[in-house]
Amino acid sequence: MSRLQIWAVVVFGLCYFAGTGLAQEEKKAQEEKKGKKADQVEAVVSGVGQRTITFQVERKGKVREEVVGIDDKTDIDRDGTKIKLKDLQATDKVVISYEPDAYTPALSVKVVGKGEIQKVGGED
Numbered sequence: 001m002s003r004l005q006i007w008a009v010v011v012f013g014l015c016y017f018a019g020t021g022l023a024q025e026e027k028k029a030q031e032e033k034k035g036k037k038a039d040q041v042e043a044v045v046s047g048v049g050q051r052t053i054t055f056q057v058e059r060k061g062k063v064r065e066e067v068v069g070i071d072d073k074t075d076i077d078r079d080g081t082k083i084k085l086k087d088l089q090a091t092d093k094v095v096i097s098y099e100p101d102a103y104t105p106a107l108s109v110k111v112v113g114k115g116e117i118q119k120v121g122g123e124d
Contacts, residue, residue: 037099038097038098038099038107039097039098039099039100040095040096040097041055041057041095041096041098042057042093042094042095042112043055043056043057043066043093043094043095043096043115044056044091044092044093044094044115044116044117044118045088045089045090045091045092045093045094045115046065046090046117047090048085048086048088048089048090050085051069051070051071051085052067052068052069052070053067053068053070053085053088053094053096053106053109054066054067055067055068055094055096056117056118056120062121063118063119063120063121064120065120068096068098068105068106069103069104069105069106070085070105070106070109071105073105073107074105074106074107074108074109075107075108075109076088076108076109076110076111077108077109077110077111078110078111079111083111088109088111090117091114091115091116091117092111092113092114092115093111093112093113093114093115094109094110094111094112095109095110095112096108096109097109
């Protein structure tokens, strides 16, 4: 074999193994994404922004206020009918499906009734 052929085989081998390693890393990253599950929380809407919902949720006996983003892919519905973000109102009781540890928009918001806005926080 000539030196040119040897170099061609070596370069091909390096490219092949590098590509295989990158493909495995991508596959592992996709599996981690799939492994994260969205939480569902029942909450009361306390405010509606242009692209966000502020909601109150009770945790450990205290009322907390959190904000979740909304985008075009977020399903918002009331009584089985799709509605727009601007149709949500403060005091709407909702079930929000989202990933709390990720900076991603909510997956879905379903209005299930009316709630009451409470004082945030509580005595320690």
